[in-house]
Amino acid sequence: MIAYLEGKIVEKQPARIVIDVGGVGYEVLIPLSSYDRLGAPGSACRVLTHHYVREDAEILYGFCTEAERRMFQLLLTISGIGPKIALSALSGLSVRELKAAVADQDVKRLHSISGIGRKTAERMIIELRDKISEGEALEALSGADDGHPADVRMRDSILALIQLGYKQIEAQKMIRQVFDAGVGDAQVEEIVRRALTGS
Numbered sequence: 001m002i003a004y005l006e007g008k009i010v011e012k013q014p015a016r017i018v019i020d021v022g023g024v025g026y027e028v029l030i031p032l033s034s035y036d037r038l039g040a041p042g043s044a045c046r047v048l049t050h051h052y053v054r055e056d057a058e059i060l061y062g063f064c065t066e067a068e069r070r071m072f073q074l075l076l077t078i079s080g081i082g083p084k085i086a087l088s089a090l091s092g093l094s095v096r097e098l099k100a101a102v103a104d105q106d107v108k109r110l111h112s113i114s115g116i117g118r119k120t121a122e123r124m125i126i127e128l129r130d131k132i133s134e135g136e137a138l139e140a141l142s143g144a145d146d147g148h149p150a151d152v153r154m155r156d157s158i159l160a161l162i163q164l165g166y167k168q169i170e171a172q173k174m175i176r177q178v179f180d181a182g183v184g185d186a187q188v189e190e191i192v193r194r195a196l197t198g199s
Contacts, residue, residue, distance in 0.1 A: 002060060006046040009039060015087075017062065019047065028062035029083075031072075031090035037064040052083050061087065067095045078120075078127050085115040099140035102128045103168075134159075134168060154179060157191040164192075 005028065007021035014035050019026050028047060030038075038045055047062035048069045061083060063069040068090055075086035089098060092113040101109040102125050110121035132140075154175055161171035174195040183191055 001051045002049050003051075004046060004048045005060075005062070007044070009041050009043055009045050012038060012041050015091075017045075017047070019045065026060060028060045029087060030062045031068065031087050033068060033090055033094060034062060034064040050083075059083065063090075065095075071095045071098060074128060074131055075124075077131075078124055080120050080123065081116075085113075085120075088115050089113050096140045099132050099136055101125075102132055103140060104172075105169075134162065153183070153186075153188055153191060156188045157195065160188060160192045161195060 005019050005021050005026055007019045007026075009017055010020045010025055011018040012035070014032060016027060016029050017035075017038065019028060028049065030047075034047070038047075047064065048066060049063075050061040050069055050072055052059045052061060061072060063072065072083075072086050072090060075081050075089055076083065081089075089110075093101065093109070097109075100106070105125050107118060107121045107125065110116055110124055111118050113121075116124070157175045157178075158168070158171045161174060162168055166174070175191065178191055178194045181194075183194075186194070
């Protein structure tokens with residue numbers, strides 16, 4: 001199987017690129033998120049790939065990050081989602097937004113992706129919920145990958161409640177209520193105390 005391609009971009013379009021690797025041109029289908037990160041034709045690139053093989057075709061799907069490729073592969077495990085819809089999902093929402101929608105059980109947001117009906121959106125939530133770790137879900141929901149201090153405190157506060165035995169959804173709701181009321185410079189310990197006392 002082909003794990004990645006490293007070479008020169010010969011053609012670049014929103015849904016596909018052609019990469020010259022040692023004189024051989026590989027057509028690679030890509031999501032919009034990867035298109036935005038790739039350079040102009042003539043520039044060097046390294047693209048992670050998913051080699052999709054079926055009876056009548058072999059297709060390469062390409063991604064700029066491992067997170068994108070992993071999400072694409074997770075989406076393929078869901079009944080009713082093929083490579084075309086998985087690519088559409090990654091073009092419509094970022095990996096973080098997809099994880100957040102699953103963790104938040106946001107059917108409406110997933111249903112907004114082209115090619116994904118309501119039932120498929122519901123199936124995505126059910127089937128991906130256990131495949132996305134609690135840490136990944138919390139990071140996605142809080143936007144903590146952006147490194148904002150308030151986001152990090154929210155994530156850590158939710159994790160603290162989960163360690164105290166609360167379910168993830170319940171913990172998220174409790175901490176969000178505290179943040180909605182305003183936390184100022186309160187640290188995690190104080191935020192958790194407010195969540196537990198309802199003050």
